[in-house]
Amino acid sequence: MTNKIKKLKLPLSKMTGNEKDYTAVLLEDVNSNMKAFWEVLSSVKEKGDATFEQVGLVTEKIDSIEIRLDSIEGQQTTTNKRLDSMDTRFNKVDEQLDSMNGGFDRVEFKLDGLIKEVSFIKEEIKVLKTALSSKADKEKLEILEFKIIRIERHLKLA
Helix, strand or coil: CHHHHHHCCCCHHHHHHHHHHHHHHHHHHHHHHHHHHHHHHHHHHHHHHHHHHHHHHHHHHHHHHHHHHHHHHHHHHHHHHHHHHHHHHHHHHHHHHHHHHHHHHHHHHHHHHHHHHHHHHHHHHHHHHHHHHHCCCCCHHHHHHHHHHHHHHHHHCC
């Protein structure tokens, strides 16, 4: 067939009837193939355009998502700063509570001492009551007065 095509290099006016018929069939076949090719190409172009349009829509959606993510990241940064600030404040409150606990321990220690002293004085008073029933003991009363003065001083310091 390639040999026959090479032989058709003659101008159309010099071709014989068979050559013209053969050339017409070849041209018709080429035109038919070209028409089919252009239809397929047109279909591919339409699909490509539709795909390109879809890619554009997806790109817009991605851009919208990125904007929302940026907004969320900004909110997260603000929230993290607030949480850090709250954490700092909680640490300060913890330190203050620890300090207060130390103060309470000192007060509790002083109160324990006072409770022991008061218990001792109660016992002394019992002894004095017993002794007073028979006679008054001036020295024990002075000692008790001195102890009460000490308790009052402790209470003023606490």
